[in-house]
Amino acid sequence: MKKKAVTAIVIGAGDRGADVYANYALRFPDEMKVVAVAEPIEERRNLVKVKHNLKEDRCFSSWEKILAEQKLADLAIVATQDQMHAEPAILAMRKGYDVLLEKPMANTIDDCKELVEVSKETGKLLQICHVLRYAPYFSQLKSVIESGRIGDIVNISWRENVSYWHYSHSYIRGNWHNRDESSPMILAKSCHDMDLLFWLIRSPTKKIHSFGNQTHFGRFNQPEGAPDRCLDGCPVSESCLYYAPRLYLDLVPLIHMHKKAGSISEKLFSSLVLRYPNLTQIPPFKKVKEYTGWPISVISKDLSYEGRIKALQETNYGKCVYAIDDHNIVDHQIVNIEFDNKVTASFTMHGFSDEEGRSFRIDGTKGTIKGDYFFSKQIISIIDVLTGKEEQIGTEKIDMAHGGGDDVIMKVFLKSVRFREKEDILTTASNALESHLMAFAADISRVEERIVEMKELR
Structure with a gap:
């Protein structure tokens, strides 16, 4: 039944x-x-x-x-x-x-x-909801590692490249701009990456050392004559990457993303809109300006053009990124990790990338895996050290959120609720705790300028 x-x-x-x-x-x-x-x-x-x-x-x-x-x-x-x-x-x-x-x-x-x-x-x-474990791309990466093709993992170099507009939207103007009111960046954004490293290496962590700073955003870099709100007559509006209407009204970063990574028709469509902005006044180009998905969806309850203008006039989303005085989130951070099984890993996060995504290199005793996980490309390359041969696995590019992981995690969890099949759950609280402790340790290390032994937190 x-x-x-x-x-x-x-x-x-x-x-x-x-x-x-x-x-x-x-x-x-x-x-x-x-x-x-x-x-x-x-x-x-x-x-x-x-x-x-x-x-x-x-x-x-x-x-x-x-x-x-x-x-x-x-x-x-x-x-x-x-x-x-x-x-x-x-x-x-x-x-x-x-x-x-x-x-x-x-x-x-x-x-x-x-x-x-x-x-x-x-x-x-x-x-x-560490959804990336469930994304087909990372499931395939896990399978390659467990197949033994590169031998035992020795070292991983992992990068989270946060796009400049995503960083400014969420971590300067948005809900995560102040660590005291939300979470430090390494926890809020990069706990996904700590989780993936723990999952791939399959060992608890022994010690962590981290450095990072907020180096670019602050009054010290606010352009001369720039107002605290972008709409109040900014003299550098044409050249500023972070000019608020560029994202929230004109959608320029999103259009660039589709120009780089979309289908042939999307690339052509995007190129025309970028070259001739007035095309958005006529159908079918008009629908570009009517987009109200993320990140537009979070700036206001009223997502009409007028509603967005009001949001830029009244909320943090319309402020100059250099004039948000309670912003205290790092814009770059590195983490060095030693695991109990003697594997080492280095992690880098920064908020200045032209394109959102992750890149990595995994070196084992028999081979190397190199990977790119971006909106425009999702590739895994496997290099056999003995033969020198390289095989490139072109994983299916999935445009859905988190590479399709959102849907998979829902399907798996609902099945577990129905049938109590806990073994299918990849990120229960018990196995998610370790990656969270890794993030906390990295934050403590960065703030206190010391190596953190994980036994301190357990």
Whole structure:
């Protein structure tokens, strides 16, 4: 007999909660059904209400209110801001919910450990959304390593290249611009990478050493005569990469991305729009300016052109990137890691890339793997040291979020909730804890300027 769809409540109806995880239910209604939502912003809450046909008494303004009710569903999706992850997830498990928790688990070591303990204590599933493990590209990389083709891993060099516009959007103007109000960059953004390194190397970490700084963004680099808001007559608007209307009104970085990585028709379309901006006044080019997906979707409740203008006039999204005084997130960081199995790894993150993506080199006792994981190319190259032969695996380019990992993690977790098949979950709280401790250790090392022994944190 066919099982009913898993029922879910959504706690936090932002970009990830509503547009990714809850949206899965609309595309796969046989697998999941959203039955209630908690979101403090009324417009976002109402959007989920309409999309999922919810009754008014199943729409709540806070996680406290929804979890004060009797258990409403099988599963709780917790996608609140970083500093609000632990409390609702812990209470949800105690109320009997299995929990899908957006990364990072929490922004303190103690909260991360408590999440693991409560999951064990209650017997409830706790899936951490380290979605890249589920992306076909990284699944294929894992398979190559485990096949033994490059022998035993000796060293990994790994880079996270955050695009300049993504960094400025999320980590200067956006919700993660202040580490004291959210999380340090290494945890908020790069816990994905710590998780992948731990997963690929298959060993706990022994010690970590890290350096990093905020070197470019601040009043000291604000152009002469530049106002604190881009729309207030900036004298360098034509030459500034970070001029807010360039991204939020004209979509130039997004158009460049499609010019580089899109289909032939997308490349032609993008080239014409970049060369002749006035084309966006006529169909079919007009639809370019009508785009309201990420990152546009997060700057305002009103995503009309007028609404976006107002957002640039009133919120951080319209501020000069050099004039946001409480911005204290690093714009580059390196991490050196020694694992218990004596493998070493180096990780670099920076926020100045022309294109978003990751690149890496994995050296083993018999061969080398080189990889590029970008929007424009997703390639794995395998080099046999004995023969000198190089095989390039052209993995299928997937334009979906996180390389298709978002959908796979939902499918796997829902199956686990239905059938209690825990072995399919790659990122339970227990095995996600190590990568979070790695990120915390890197932050401590950078701030305190010392090597951190991992036994200090365990």
